Amino acid sequence: MALTPRDCAVLVSLGHTVTVERSNGQRMITDAEYEQEGFDLVKSESWVDAPQDAIIVGIKELPDSAAPLVHTHIMFGHCYKYQTGWQDLLFRFRSGGGMLLDVEFMVDKLNKRVVHEFSPMAGFCGLGVGLDAWCHKILRPDVKYSSVEPYANETILISKLHAQLKEIAASRLHQPRLPVKVMIIGSRGACGTGAREIAKKIGSEWLELTLWNSQETKAGGPFPEILDQDILVNCVYLPSSGTTRTVAPFVDASLLQTNCGEKQRRLSMIVDVSCDPTSVNNPLPIYHDITYMHNPIFEYSCGKQEPVSVIAIDHLPAVLPRESSERYSSKLYPFLNDLDSADCDVWTRCRNLFHSKVNEALWRSEA
Numbered sequence: 001m002a003l004t005p006r007d008c009a010v011l012v013s014l015g016h017t018v019t020v021e022r023s024n025g026q027r028m029i030t031d032a033e034y035e036q037e038g039f040d041l042v043k044s045e046s047w048v049d050a051p052q053d054a055i056i057v058g059i060k061e062l063p064d065s066a067a068p069l070v071h072t073h074i075m076f077g078h079c080y081k082y083q084t085g086w087q088d089l090l091f092r093f094r095s096g097g098g099m100l101l102d103v104e105f106m107v108d109k110l111n112k113r114v115v116h117e118f119s120p121m122a123g124f125c126g127l128g129v130g131l132d133a134w135c136h137k138i139l140r141p142d143v144k145y146s147s148v149e150p151y152a153n154e155t156i157l158i159s160k161l162h163a164q165l166k167e168i169a170a171s172r173l174h175q176p177r178l179p180v181k182v183m184i185i186g187s188r189g190a191c192g193t194g195a196r197e198i199a200k201k202i203g204s205e206w207l208e209l210t211l212w213n214s215q216e217t218k219a220g221g222p223f224p225e226i227l228d229q230d231i232l233v234n235c236v237y238l239p240s241s242g243t244t245r246t247v248a249p250f251v252d253a254s255l256l257q258t259n260c261g262e263k264q265r266r267l268s269m270i271v272d273v274s275c276d277p278t279s280v281n282n283p284l285p286i287y288h289d290i291t292y293m294h295n296p297i298f299e300y301s302c303g304k305q306e307p308v309s310v311i312a313i314d315h316l317p318a319v320l321p322r323e324s325s326e327r328y329s330s331k332l333y334p335f336l337n338d339l340d341s342a343d344c345d346v347w348t349r350c351r352n353l354f355h356s357k358v359n360e361a362l363w364r365s366e367a
Helices: 005-013 031-036 086-096 118-139 154-171 190-202 224-228 253-258 321-337 345-366
Strands: 055-060 072-076 099-102 180-185 207-212 231-234 269-272 297-302 305-311
Touching: 005 031, 005 321, 055 321, 086 099, 086 345, 099 345, 118 154, 118 180, 118 190, 118 231, 118 269, 118 305, 118 321, 154 190, 180 190, 180 224, 190 207, 224 253, 253 297
Parallel strands: 055 072, 072 099, 180 207, 180 231, 231 269, 269 305
Antiparallel strands: 297 305
């Protein structure tokens, strides 16, 4: 949820009108919690009929449609880096007279993101899910890791991980290979910060971290060092597919197939937090489609050795939905209060970028 009941109430106290849609049953923050703050909820997806001057605040992924978009939407558009369907979405805004204010590109004058709480939570949840799936493979190798269910809070998730790691240690199922070797690439970025946060909470008794950043990857991969890790967590912020900058693969088929010979690799789990499989800069070109909470793992076959499991869920903060929403909402709502302020240059940059991207989409369609 983009805004918590408390922060919605704060906006109302500041003089704004806030309308909350009912949940379709998938929201961790319940309708009742908004009603307790005094909100009369409206029907789900009724935003399409809202007054034209209403600001629609959401997360991402509008319903599939070709209908023109007449409102200003504040969300993650996932279209400024030339993702699949980027032009179609921008043309919907252009034809309807609406506007996209993309939260991913809310930046200050130093070009640093000002609302990026979902990114650390993606890294936090990504390593959490990856370790959970890794433990599952050790403890229950004949049972498919079939789904990821949301957790009520991080304490429950971390307690589950500790319980599984202790079971592995007690049964000596994976000795002497504990602690689990985890490499985080992009460890200083927003997603990497979240991955390091949960790693610290799990503890060095259980995890041995290797932290890589641009210095370690600047020579270009693939990197054989990754094969000596149990879990790889990719947190690199990928450049746009439309730029000249490229990212060489960190792991590719040739590296894994070469290692399918006599040498035994440790690598069995990859979590792609960056999760942009259709990008030409995808540094993990062993997979090409996202995975899902209900089907979280793609198995990359690797000859006679065990496959490499790939987790590529593009909405990882949903693993801890309440905490993710609380962190995100607390940073977003102050900017919503300044939305109409001429002095808020963050929104000015968002508006200018939107118009620039619409013009680029037009130019590319006519070229």
